[in-house]
Amino acid sequence: MSKIAFVTGATAGIGRATVRRLVKDGWRCIATGRRQERLDALVAELGADKVLPLCFDVRDTPAMDAALASLPAAFRDIDLLVNNAGLARGLSAAQNASLDDWQTMIDTNITAMVVLTRKLLPTLIERKGAIIAIGSVAGNYIYPGGNVYAGSKAFVNHFTLALRADLHGTGVRVTSIEPGMVETEFTLVRTGSQEASDNLYRGVNPMTGEDIADTIGWIAALPPHLNINRIELMPVNQDFAGFRVARNDEQ
Numbered sequence: 001m002s003k004i005a006f007v008t009g010a011t012a013g014i015g016r017a018t019v020r021r022l023v024k025d026g027w028r029c030i031a032t033g034r035r036q037e038r039l040d041a042l043v044a045e046l047g048a049d050k051v052l053p054l055c056f057d058v059r060d061t062p063a064m065d066a067a068l069a070s071l072p073a074a075f076r077d078i079d080l081l082v083n084n085a086g087l088a089r090g091l092s093a094a095q096n097a098s099l100d101d102w103q104t105m106i107d108t109n110i111t112a113m114v115v116l117t118r119k120l121l122p123t124l125i126e127r128k129g130a131i132i133a134i135g136s137v138a139g140n141y142i143y144p145g146g147n148v149y150a151g152s153k154a155f156v157n158h159f160t161l162a163l164r165a166d167l168h169g170t171g172v173r174v175t176s177i178e179p180g181m182v183e184t185e186f187t188l189v190r191t192g193s194q195e196a197s198d199n200l201y202r203g204v205n206p207m208t209g210e211d212i213a214d215t216i217g218w219i220a221a222l223p224p225h226l227n228i229n230r231i232e233l234m235p236v237n238q239d240f241a242g243f244r245v246a247r248n249d250e251q
C-alpha cells in the first residue's frame with residue numbers, strides 16, 4: 001500500500017507542486033486549503049484514489065478537528081506531514097504595519113502549524129513517519145519590512161528543529177526546509193498587488209514551487225536511517241545583505 005502524506009496549503013504554489021510530485025512518486029496525499037475549487041481541480045487532475053481534499057481554514061481549530069475526524073480509513077495512517085500553509089502580509093516597517101496583518105501571520109504560520117502538528121504526532125510516531133516544514137530564509141536573515149513574517153518563520157525553523165530533538169528515539173524524521181524567493185502566489189498575497197508582485201520577481205529568476213517540491217520528494221524518499229535536519233535554498237540571484245549604518249550627519 002502506498003504511503004500517505006498530509007500537505008497543508010495544497011491549493012497553490014509549493015503545496016500544490018508538492019502534491020503533484022508526491023503522487024508522481026507513488027504517495028497518496030491529503031491536500032488541504034480553503035479554496036475547495038482548487039482542491040477539486042487537484043483531485044480531477046490526479047485521481048480520487050490518490051488525493052483526498054480537506055477544505056478548512058488552518059486557524060479554525062474546530063474545523064481542523066472536524067476535517068481530521070472525517071478522514072476515511074484509507075487515508076488515516078499518515079506517514080508524512082508537510083507543514084507548508086502560510087503567508088506573509090505586508091512589507092512595511094514595524095512602525096507602520098497593520099496589527100491585523102501581524103495577527104493573521106502569527107495565527108497561520110505559528111499557531112495553526114503547532115496545533116496541527118501536535119494533533120498528528122501520535123500517528124506519525126506510531127508510523128515512524130516524517131515531518132517536513134517550510135520555514136524560510138526570512139527566519140535566518142533579517143531584511144527591512146520582514147518583522148513579524150520573519151519572526152514567524154524563525155519560529156517555524158526552530159520549532160521544527162526542536163521537534164527533531166523531542167522525537168529522539170522514535171524513528172520519526174524531521175526536516176526544516178528554508179527557501180528564499182519562490183515564484184508563487186505568495187508575493188501577491190503579501191503585497192495585495194499583481195504589479196508589486198511582478199516587480200519583486202523581476203529579473204530574479206526566482207525558484208519555482210516545483211524546485212521546492214522536488215527537494216521535498218527527494219527528502220521523503222530517503223532511506224529511514226537518514227535525516228536531513230535543515231536545508232536552505234535560494235535562487236542564484238538572491239544572497240545576503242550586509243549590515244547598514246545610519247549616519248548622524250545624513251539624518
Ligand code: NDP
Pocket residue numbers: 008009010011012013014015032033034035056057058059084085086087088108134135136137178179180181182183184185186187189209
Ligand atoms: P502560496 O500563496 O502560493 O500558497 C499558500 C498556501 O497556503 C495556499 O495553498 C493557501 O491556501 C494556504 N493557506 C494560507 N492561509 C491559509 C489558511 N488560513 N488556512 C488554510 N490554508 C491556508 O504561497 P507559497 O506556496 O509560496 O507558500 C507556501 C509556504 O512557503 C508558506 O509557508 C511560505 O511562508 C513559505 N515560503 C514561501 C516562499 C516564497 O518565496 N514563495 C519562500 C520561503 C518560504 P488557501 O488560500 O486556499 O487557503
Ligand code: 8X3
Pocket residue numbers: 135136137138153179180181182
Ligand atoms: C519568503 C522568502 O526571500 O522572499 O519566505 O523573504 S523571501
